[in-house]
Amino acid sequence: MVDSVRQVVINSPLDMHLHFREGAMAQTVIPLSSYSFAGGVIMPNLVPAVNNFERLTGYLAEIKSIVGEDLFEPYMTLFFKQYSYQELEQFKPHILGIKLYPAGVTTNSENGVAAINKTEATMKYMEELGIPLLVHGETHGFVLDRERLFLPIFEYLADKFPRLKIIMEHITTAEAVALLDKHDNLYSTFTLHHLIITLDDLAGGLLRPHLFCKPIAKRPEDRAALLNAAVQAHPKLMFGSDSAPHPIDKKEACGCAAGIFTAPIALQALVDLFEQHNALDNLQAFVSDNAQKIYGVTPPQKSITLESTPYKVPEMYGEVVPMFAGRKLPWSITKVNNLI
């Protein structure tokens, strides 16, 4: 008896946390997302940061020129700073949300927020205008405690601004997952890699720089809590890859940059993961429908067909080593249909 090839169709998958970079790197990575996703939330932590109209429109134009004919909606974000009500009113039609980085916690976040109480006027305006707040929720504490230590700040903000949608980006701990059910206005993105790896994969055998990311991968119990929420497609949860390309010479180095590049293999790996957990029926919600409801967006209509035939992940995309480089994934993308 021959195993029949199985098919999975995903409608308008969305990557709600994505790093596109600029220039040559953008040329490499944008087409890989715009091919297989219908849209993505584009992070603003460039140098200089995307925090004014000129940077925003310039970056959007660069992205659109690379996206070209692909059906892909770049949902733009601004780098959090103190904005006036009038500025935010002008920005609102052009952005999905504003991304807050505590100063210095990740790549190009040196000019982020140093004291949360200086942010509250802007947050009040965002609440009034209905602009979501996206947060990299880590403190400057010990690397394994940073997310946990930030959770009281999430709770404080959720209580203080009850109509502000707050997205806890790329959470990694069981304690953070638990907050989704405690505060109506807290939402979250999960990455692919935090559903798969723990600190063991980074540092349990040989040290694996290509699995180094921020927040750092945590304990097996944390991964289990994330996976449990993901495969149930918890309605306050969205897929956001945090796909973060760095050239190989910044990864295999004396000081290795944080970030895992997953965009081109995310759908294939998610189908595999959800199938392993008998949860393929929930994948559509996790990779698209939940995000549409939470943000109130309607992405381009596009269907991605995957089949249960092996896909060998390239060793490199340009200068970037992807997750699962050189390994075979059991699912391939076999068709991309643009429905409009």
Add this chain to the structure above:
Amino acid sequence: MVDSVRQVVINSPLDMHLHFREGAMAQTVIPLSSYSFAGGVIMPNLVPAVNNFERLTGYLAEIKSIVGEDLFEPYMTLFFKQYSYQELEQFKPHILGIKLYPAGVTTNSENGVAAINKTEATMKYMEELGIPLLVHGETHGFVLDRERLFLPIFEYLADKFPRLKIIMEHITTAEAVALLDKHDNLYSTFTLHHLIITLDDLAGGLLRPHLFCKPIAKRPEDRAALLNAAVQAHPKLMFGSDSAPHPIDKKEACGCAAGIFTAPIALQALVDLFEQHNALDNLQAFVSDNAQKIYGVTPPQKSITLESTPYKVPEMYGEVVPMFAGRKLPWSITKVNNLI
């Protein structure tokens, strides 16, 4: 007013956990230890392992030929396997102890012990013959839990063989330190690096492959417990650098080998550390006297003088990047006196 240069003299410093390798690497690293130390415990995890008379005498001859005129005693160890009483009787005059590696937990430990209950006949003979047992105490659990999960095995062995001296090598957790006061026959080595770094230094900013080691560096509370015991020169505690050279292309790589190379900078850094904690009076015990009492050895008489003048650590020794590469340490070795 000009600060006067201060001096510290250490008599016959001993490095009770040391990786010398073989061949070209041994040529690079052995002279760096034999210059500033009076002796060291030489680990047997080579390929093939040092677990028979031929390997033991051959390796000792190689070491002695490189040590040359330096006053340095290589205290040899055997790789643990099941040995007969007669074999151990023959080995005893030639070794300081036998090193047990649970299978696969660190570099070249693939042929280590897979089941502790198969080891007990040999341990009984070692107890009778007065041969110490040196143990890399980690299980195969989650990377942060491996040492903690091994502690019940230390306690079991300590109770089962009350006259066997058991050395918990390079321990890294507060819980392991606490066992020193609980079992008369448990002793320990501490590395330099576990007194200085935590997981934050490896992975809190950029990932630092040259600070990757096994056991992996732990939490600030763990480092504090180690430092507290070290600066008091707890009498059941010895310095053992676990200095483990790897060529740079095995460290700055897709899969980075575990090990930190500290031998040539260990004394300078220890003087600095003990001075910072107002504990210079206890350094002699930590780096020599405790080990002499625990093992009952009398090393060559050699005094090392350090002065409070800056020492710039080389970027490389041969192909090996040392800890603190390119940085200045506040103490230099200025004189090595051979007293015999």
